[in-house]
Amino acid sequence: MTYVRSTFRHPALPKNELxxxxxxxxxxxxxxxxxxxxDSINAAIVAACWEMNxxxxxxxxxxxxxxxxxxxxxxxxxSHGFNSVHGRMPSVATGANLANRDLIYFGVSGDGDTxxxxxxxxxxxxxxxxxxxxxxxxxxxxxxxxxxxSATADAGSKSKAGSVNLFEAIDLASLAIELGATFVxxxxxxxxxxxxxxxxxxxxxxxFAFLNVISPCVxxxxxAGSTKSYDYVREHVxxxxxxxxxxxxxxxxxxxxxxxxxxxxxxxxxxxxxxxxQKDWDPTDRRSAMNAVQNAKDKGEILTGLLxxxxxxxxxxxxxxxxxxPLNSMINAELCPGSEILENINRSLR
Ligand SMILES: Cc1ncc(C[n+]2csc(CCOP(=O)(O)OP(=O)(O)O)c2C)c(N)n1
Ligand code: SF4
Numbered sequence: 001m002t003y004v005r006s007t008f009r010h011p012a013l014p015k016n017e018l019x020x021x022x023x024x025x026x027x028x029x030x031x032x033x034x035x036x037x038x039d040s041i042n043a044a045i046v047a048a049c050w051e052m053n054x055x056x057x058x059x060x061x062x063x064x065x066x067x068x069x070x071x072x073x074x075x076x077x078x079s080h081g082f083n084s085v086h087g088r089m090p091s092v093a094t095g096a097n098l099a100n101r102d103l104i105y106f107g108v109s110g111d112g113d114t115x116x117x118x119x120x121x122x123x124x125x126x127x128x129x130x131x132x133x134x135x136x137x138x139x140x141x142x143x144x145x146x147x148x149x150s151a152t153a154d155a156g157s158k159s160k161a162g163s164v165n166l167f168e169a170i171d172l173a174s175l176a177i178e179l180g181a182t183f184v185x186x187x188x189x190x191x192x193x194x195x196x197x198x199x200x201x202x203x204x205x206x207x208f209a210f211l212n213v214i215s216p217c218v219x220x221x222x223x224a225g226s227t228k229s230y231d232y233v234r235e236h237v238x239x240x241x242x243x244x245x246x247x248x249x250x251x252x253x254x255x256x257x258x259x260x261x262x263x264x265x266x267x268x269x270x271x272x273x274x275x276x277x278q279k280d281w282d283p284t285d286r287r288s289a290m291n292a293v294q295n296a297k298d299k300g301e302i303l304t305g306l307l308x309x310x311x312x313x314x315x316x317x318x319x320x321x322x323x324x325x326p327l328n329s330m331i332n333a334e335l336c337p338g339s340e341i342l343e344n345i346n347r348s349l350r
Contacts, residue, residue: 147220
């Protein structure tokens with residue numbers, strides 16, 4: 001089948017502060033199935049980056065293998081990209097980030113890519129607090145290899161072929177909070193009003209920002225009995241509240257009832273304004289966030305929104321005191337300071 005996309009854009013398309021129209025943030029034409037949740041998430045990434053006035057060449061897109069991991073081809077064509085090996089995106093992201101801290105690292109993965117083959121890499125990138133956004137497009141199955149149950153499929157859920165999953169699901173958001181992730185959000189591909197501000201906040205966060213986004217696979221896991229279908233998710237979504245992301249230097253204009261609103265100031269001075277619905281939940285308290293996720297689970301609900309944030313944490317570069325300067329901008333004398341300095345280092349270790 002030949003796919004054709006018109007290059008015509010309306011001359012009156014709005015421009016962002018950098019002078020770009022939104023098409024400058026788009027990617028290649030998607031080859032995912034029509035209606036796949038992943039495409040809605042890709043559109044939300046495009047919108048978030050355009051609205052945030054991010055220079056696409058300041059973004060590095062990283063992924064593993066899967067339909068979800070193909071996604072970086074479908075957003076930000078003018079960015080850097082590396083489609084790695086199944087489950088190995090975290091180590092590639094770690095290497096790239098350590099070599100150049102000046103880029104925004106946006107990792108895209110699937111529930112198969114993260115919760116099975118990539119689990120070993122995932123847990124370590126969380127605990128190292130690597131400064132990146134790590135987004136899982138979670139459809140409860142291996143879409144690319146024709147819909148086998150993944151490790152996030154709920155026990156008792158039914159596949160399209162009728163088999164019932166016997167095993168307990170791995171809850172990636174709870175796991176990320178438990179492992180010390182400093183930003184954890186959960187959302188649904190069909191809710192761009194929630195997803196876009198959540199992505200903006202994740203990109204502004206200094207440290208590991210994890211987003212678990214339920215993203216139905218229309219071809220293999222959208223049947224009755226699946227807990228990752230559009231119908232099931234729409235019926236069981238429970239939000240922590242709504243949120244606005246207010247970039248640094250922008251005035252917060254709206255006013256809300258006191259008591260239902262809490263503002264969180266990000267490292268760069270941007271603000272997250274939360275309109276809380278969940279009364280017994282504090283997103284800056286890890287135990288409270290864990291309880292909120294578990295309480296929702298006990299009621300058979302999927303809690304979405306910002307679940308947890310720690311704005312005071314140190315990211316990996318701060319912890320291991322690496323150079324401020326990207327390695328590719330260093331001159332030879334900085335990269336190779338000479339044998340005397342090496343000798344001093346060796347002496348200090350004896
Ligand atoms: C080392 C290795 N093992 C297995 C595979 C086969 N494989 C490709 S994608 C995939 C799972 C994809 O599922 P997920 O990450 O959930 O992405 P989705 O396609 O559902 O978006 C598997 C098992 C592979 N490509 N490489
Ligand atoms: S197989 Fe499923 S996950 Fe893959 S593109 Fe199609 S709908 Fe999306």
